[in-house]
Amino acid sequence: MTVLLAAPRSFCAGVERAIEIVERALQRRPHPVYVRKQIVHNSHVVADLEGRGAVFVDELDEVPDGATVVFSAHGVAPAVRVEADRRGLDVIDATCPLVTKVHAEARRFAGRGDTVILVGHAGHEEVEGTLGEAPRRTVLVADVAGVAALRVKDPDRVSYLTQTTLAADEVAEVVAALRARFPKLRGPGSDDICYATTNRQEAVKAIARDADLVLVVGSRNSSNSQRLVELAKRLGTPAYLIDDAAGLRAEWLTGARVIGLSAGASAPPRLVDEVIAALRSRGPVTVEERAVAAERLQFALPPAVRP
Template sequence: MTVNAQPGDILLAEPRGFCAGVDRAIEIVERALKIHGAPIYVRHEIVHNTYVVNDLKAKGAIFIEDLADVPEGATLVFSAHGVPKAVETEAAARGFRVFDATCPLVTKVHVEVAKLSKEGYQFIMIGHKGHPEVEGTMGQLHEGIFLVEDAADVATVPVTRPDKLAVVTQTTLSVDDAAEILAAVKTRFPQVREPKKQDICYATQNRQDAVKVLAPAVDVVIVVGSPTSSNSNRLRELAERLGTPAYMVDSASDLQPEWLAGRPRVGLTAGASAPDVLVQAVIARLKELGSVSVRHMPGVKETTEFPLPKGLGDKSMAEFAASRS
């Protein structure tokens, strides 16, 4: 698929912005606040977006990293990135009311690790060191799971059971980078077991595919997303890899006029944790800086929805979204 943009166009990627896992995570916190009242404690940022976190703080959410900061009898939400087993165990032991906002696609990886570990498997995890999703997945086991961040790391992985080895992946990686690293894993460990369906989530894949079409059609790409957002960073890197200058903004105020100088065709996308209100603000700012029209790129229409945890009401997600608007 190819698209054409004219000078003065803002070309909007499709899809962009919130995915089903992010929608679900935010809704879990909002429903918990509505049903149980403030404060609601959230371990780590519910999703990696400054605007979303500040909005939930204003509604009564308190974000913590250490469960020692959560008082007895409190309501606790686990972030969309997932948590290590030790955190789940501590929360249960301390008797918190817990709602798990882990993205179901991350939970799928956790389930795979638990199942195959019982069968004696070791694991290679492809991901970024220090990312909470990686910490959560690796924290499903006490040992036998090894992190690789690039193809070079594969050569030094201390696997002791190459005949019983499986690979799992952080869900928000660059599809192309992950494929390169996986190829290195399969070269060294030809018997490695891959997941039946790739771990990189549908939304990450779709947004990257959209940028592959968007970037060649414009002079500059703007990605709406926070610096901590892995999938947003991958969108910016992908556009640059395709030869188009690309910048990431947390809000419209981050836009720099010099980025647009001599670049009249602007591509705009947003990471999976960036709300549409920020995209609209960036569009308004781009028009102030000289853009004259907005065109929507054709693309995949996402219809995925994930169920909510028990105890958060019976309204559908659509009904609840309407009630809070």
Template sequence: MNDSLPDATATSAPIRLLIAAPRGFCAGVDRAIEIVERAIKRYGAPVYVRHEIVHNRFVVDGLKAKGAVFIEELDQVPDGAPVVFSAHGVPKAVPVAATERGLDWLDATCPLVSKVHRQAERQVEAGRHILFIGHMGHPEVIGTMGQVPAGAITLVETVEDVAELKFTDATPLAFLTQTTLSVDDTAEIVEALRTRYPHMVGPKAEDICYATSNRQEAVKAIAKECQLLLVIGAPNSSNSLRLVEVAERLGTPSRLIQRANEIDPSWLDGVTTLGLTAGASAPEVLVREVVERIGELRTVTEETVTTAEEKMIFKLPRQLAD
């Protein structure tokens, strides 16, 4: 925390702090972090992790301190070393290559992402081309597109992209989505796709995960009462960026921060009600850090606004289940 900023508590008006719930870690993130921690205990350090296990620098640095080594490609893993695949999922070729090298590997892919992977395989097996709604370059998108043969998926990022598609009514089509998208934006894209391709099939249930949906609904519940919303999350965290967008769509200015020391006291000028939430990769300790920092700047009245209860728990891989 940055203690160099001036303490304005004595001279500034009180501030009402609305804290969204649910916020922060989801079951998939909890599971992924536990997989890395248990792997370090079982195998000893170092344990290699392909890509950031989750998109949060505080979490990644904490795991590094315990013995995790983060790499981007499998060829950076020494022979005989254990490797964990991140919560975002990996192309099918990655575990195949790890097995061919004789590496001990653990898959920390969120089970809800794995569900989309299986759906992609089934749609291609059924002879359908997949229209995949997601953000180009995001590791989850790369992982999902890597589950099926090249050319079997077309990425759709915006409603405008739908107008550029060249498929005919005779082309068997299906759609799937990244799990961390804006619920509202995705609904608009799906509607545009269904209008253009009425024969397109889709998943029985929404691919956007429960945690993403819940956190967006929680932001909607507080945003209209706030003059500013702070979202704790990383700039490469899709679900955190969507929380910023949800607030701003409702007319509430929003700022993405990673730590409390990023807060500029001038942001609070004229703010009587401040909103606070955290993306699914941000731990609660960072929420409390931000609350403490606000308390140094203003007299704070905290209120938690709860819109859903989350009780989801995902099983660990069988290698670590004991």
């Protein structure tokens, strides 16, 4: 069996930063340290941090007054920040800087009087946070079909933003449909889809066409991991999302001589190693890495947890 290993894969700079923020908070703040929502969308990361003393909650009403709370990498709406301030909570913000960029754009576009069209998935935490920046001026669209149903106050004053973890190809289709409906459509100066999402999608393209099967390591609620699976399938290759090596199913592997392997941006690298080890337990495996980009970006930690 040959494993085509996609690169880049696993943790991105924003995820590494968010995890380190929680780790440092656990070292420096009285326990428990609360985290609003999952710090990143990966069950293994969450379980590991819970084991070290982090308490994950859905909303701030579960956090005692004055306690330390970390905001997840996906960002929060302004109303959440107001509530935290009112409660006297010790807030440490782990929002990915690339999500913060989208929030700033939402405020700027709404501030100049535009209807802001946010391309994204309803219910995702990142989307909820961005919608909260200008709720009266922002509308959510998930796909091309949704574009046809849009009604805006002034078709000449329309801007768009996107969730950072979407499939680039699908977003391009939605933006093209928006531009066809609203010729004066304006957008961000640079793409909102983050570099790590794009790189991981390009890496999956590099392995999918030569593979009999693609495996993506990531949790079910990880948007960027789900997009990798969908991308491989669109290229005609069977693909499956697995949380870890325990998710492997023998029937998937029957007759598969070349397996593509990647991992979403919130999946720990060790999980990929464990999948390779599980495949090796079935027989000889040759691993061939295919790299499409080198990622060297790092994000600074917030002042509250800097050395």
